Structures are given as C-alpha cells and as structure tokens.
Amino acid sequence: MSQLRKIRYRLFAWRKHPALTPSRESIDVVIPVIAKDLQILPLCLEGVRHCVPHPIQNIYLVAPADDHIVSFCQQHGLQFVDETSLFGFAPKDLDIQVHDSRGNVRDRSGWLFQQLVKLSGRVGTCRHYLCIDADHVLIRPHTFLTSDGKTVFYMSYEEHPPYYVNIHRLLPDLPLSTLSYVDHKMLFDKEQLERLHQALG
Numbered sequence: 001m002s003q004l005r006k007i008r009y010r011l012f013a014w015r016k017h018p019a020l021t022p023s024r025e026s027i028d029v030v031i032p033v034i035a036k037d038l039q040i041l042p043l044c045l046e047g048v049r050h051c052v053p054h055p056i057q058n059i060y061l062v063a064p065a066d067d068h069i070v071s072f073c074q075q076h077g078l079q080f081v082d083e084t085s086l087f088g089f090a091p092k093d094l095d096i097q098v099h100d101s102r103g104n105v106r107d108r109s110g111w112l113f114q115q116l117v118k119l120s121g122r123v124g125t126c127r128h129y130l131c132i133d134a135d136h137v138l139i140r141p142h143t144f145l146t147s148d149g150k151t152v153f154y155m156s157y158e159e160h161p162p163y164y165v166n167i168h169r170l171l172p173d174l175p176l177s178t179l180s181y182v183d184h185k186m187l188f189d190k191e192q193l194e195r196l197h198q199a200l201g
C-alpha cells in the first residue's frame with residue numbers, strides 16, 4: 001500500500017461513523033464454491049446466519065455439478081446452481097493462463113469465472129444479493145443495506161493497479177475512489193448491475 005493510501009486509510013478508519021440501521025428488505029446470499037470449499041463452508045454459513053441482520057430469502061451455492069456439493073446443499077437447506085447454467089460454459093473453458101514476474105504460469109480461469117458470477121446478477125430472486133467467499137467467516141454483525149436504502153461497502157487493504165487501469169479503460173468517465181472496497185463480502189444491486197451491463201455494451 002502506497003504511503004498516501006496508508007494515510008487516507010488511517011484517516012478514514014479513525015473517523016467516527018454513524019451507527020447503521022439495517023434494512024428489513026430481504027436479500028439473497030450467493031456463494032461460489034468448489035468441492036474443496038466444503039470443509040470450511042459450514043463456518044461461512046454460520047457466520048452469515050448469525051452476523052447478517054437482513055432477512056435472507058435464499059442461500060445459493062454456485063458450483064460445478066458435483067455429487068458432494070449437491071448433497072451438501074440438500075443437507076443444509078441451500079439452493080444449488082450449476083455454474084455452467086449461468087453462461088453456457090464452465091471455468092475451464094476460459095483457459096486463462098497468466099505469467100507472473102518469475103515466469104511461473106498461473107491458471108486464473110476459476111478466479112475470473114467467480115468474478116463473472118458475482119457481477120452477473122443472474123442468481124436469486126431478490127433485487128439485492130450478498131456475495132461472500134466460501135472461505136470468509138463473519139464473526140461480528142455486518143450491515144450491508146441500510147434502512148434508508150444505502151449500500152454499505154467494507155473497505156479493504158487491497159491495492160492492485162491493474163484494477164484501476166482496466167476500470168478506467170472500460171469506463172473513463174467513472175470517478176474512482178482512492179480507497180478500495182473490493183472485499184470478500186459485497187452486496188450487489190441488480191438494478192445497478194443492469195445499468196453497468198448496458199454501459200459496457
């Protein structure tokens with residue numbers, strides 16, 4: 001994190017923030033998973049059910065058609081979504097290989113597919129849905145939508161210049177925050193996503 005961002009982060013963190021009153025609007029929860037996530041997923045679900053103050057309509061697992069995942073959904077009262085049904089292709093079909101500075105090759109297909117799932121707006125029936133990573137466990141209450149209709153984003157330490165470069169290339173007139181709100185848990189609004197999809201054309 002650059003020195004300027006560190007200063008801005010600290011100033012923001014030290015500010016007194018008003019107490020947030022959670023909206024009583026129902027939301028969906030969307031969790032992209034693969035089979036190895038099933039070990040920690042129960043803790044993620046417990047965190048969601050105890051620390052999200054909004055009424056939860058349904059919790060969806062977006063995953064490959066794996067018998068263990070389907071069985072897990074049945075046992076825990078979750079909705080299973082076959083990941084290939086969303087776009088007509090699976091993560092492996094993207095075949096995105098990235099070379100790092102050391103010359104190592106990393107397969108980023110699964111990660112990019114997960115971002116497409118989060119930004120698609122194609123899962124669930126509620127206008128708002130919470131996406132949370134399967135290995136992220138909430139241990140304190142988190143308000144994501146306030147009673148006056150404002151979305152709450154949680155700040156992260158992330159500083160990844162290519163994100164900002166590509167956002168500017170896609171939407172050059174969009175003002176960008178100097179702080180990062182890309183996090184392991186984010187609320188999405190399908191109406192706003194529709195406008196984003198139209199802007200990207």
